[in-house]
Amino acid sequence: MDWDEFAGWSKHIADWGAQYHQTLRDRPVRAQTKPGEIAAQLPSSPPTQPEDMQTILRDFEDIVMPGMTHWQHPRFFAYFPANAAPPSMLAEQLVNTVASQCMLWQTSPAATEVEGRMVDWMRQALGLGDGFVGVIQDSASSATLSAVLTMRERATGYTGNREGLAGKGPLRIYCSDQVHSSIDRACWVAGIGQDNLVKIKGAGPLSGMDAKDLSAAIHKDIEAGYTPAGIIAITGGTGIGASDDLGPILKVAQAHNLYTHLDAAWAGSAMICPEYREAFWQDVDGFDSIVFNPHKWLGAQFDCSIQFLRDPLPQLNTLKIEPEYLKTSGDAVTNYSEWTIPLGRRFRALKLWFLIRSYGLEGLQQRIRNHVNWAHELCEELRALEGFEIVTEPILSLFSFRCPGDDAMQQRLVDRINDDGRIYLTQGSFEGAKIIRVQVGQFDCTREDVMTIPPVVQEIWDMIK
């Protein structure tokens, strides 16, 4: 393909993209395909001869698009959002076009310097103390793994990387029982082991661990010969939004000199609104590491996860490696690949720059406030449906409900709603029972989109009850 052809197809795809978004409400939110249906339409062997772009794009529309679930659909209320605001998509097109590897300052100075500035813009937007620096990672899972590796190295006097873990006693990491599975996996991969991730039961249905229970667990472990290494707290758990009370947890961490990491992957976006910080983020400045995903609620196209660090040195001492071919000479510069596990890095900061400038912080705050307010309004409408109950009250824009009947009935209602396609919800579990989970947060959703949920739920319930 030459660059004139490229220009033609790029324009074609840009027009296609605008049209796709303008007509998204006409499509079912969740893909309506059966397993294997898409694969059956793909040739089993690769073509030996070139094919033209027109044919490839036609197959994209005919074969691929029917098998896509539309995460940018304004009536997507499942999981958490993966918002891609249009300015962030444009920035990604530029990043894809220039296609640089931004692992060291010298391999693209602008990428490093824009990243540093964007991390600091976001620090200010979230009201974090001015001591924090940070790095943009691909996902919260990677940031959490980096933090857990740092806990491990710090607790072993930075000998784990060199000597391995054999012969060292078990390390222990503490969290509530509401944490995301990425915390379990970080402990598997870091050599801590699932059995050494101590999960403290939530103090109340929507609250996180009780600091007294946490402290007791640590004392018991020390007596038994274990080495506590760190504590992971959460703001806005994935299931129902459960959140830890940060201050008392930090006091326990301090008493035992433990490294602390806060997972605010979803709810972190809402902390750009000062009024939500009081309930969720008092004392947040005491954490050593904080992760939040601008690629969820905020609108920066996936992937974009910011890890803030109060002091980058423990993580650098854990992850930095400098073979000869990566050495750079001259002034002291930041090489962000030394802060993370992968070497190669995309220029992820550009989409934040485009996003924040295009909407301004006030524009982004207004969206989040709307979502939170609409979720509360929606919750009351669902509560009023005959026989329905709200199981967990809204935490920011997330809550859950149940229809009359047993767990199988809940699943049946969810499946029928998603087969219908006008809205998309997912199931969850709470205290051993199945729940239907709703979050409001898609970037383009309107109040009207949100308010289609009660009549659709009622209509489908009437058909299956």
Ligand SMILES: *Cc1c(COP(=O)(O)O)cnc(C)c1O
């Ligand atoms: C989504 C989510 C994660 C995982 O985020 P990735 O960026 O997909 O790794 C972790 N923790 C919480 C609370 C989340 O909501």
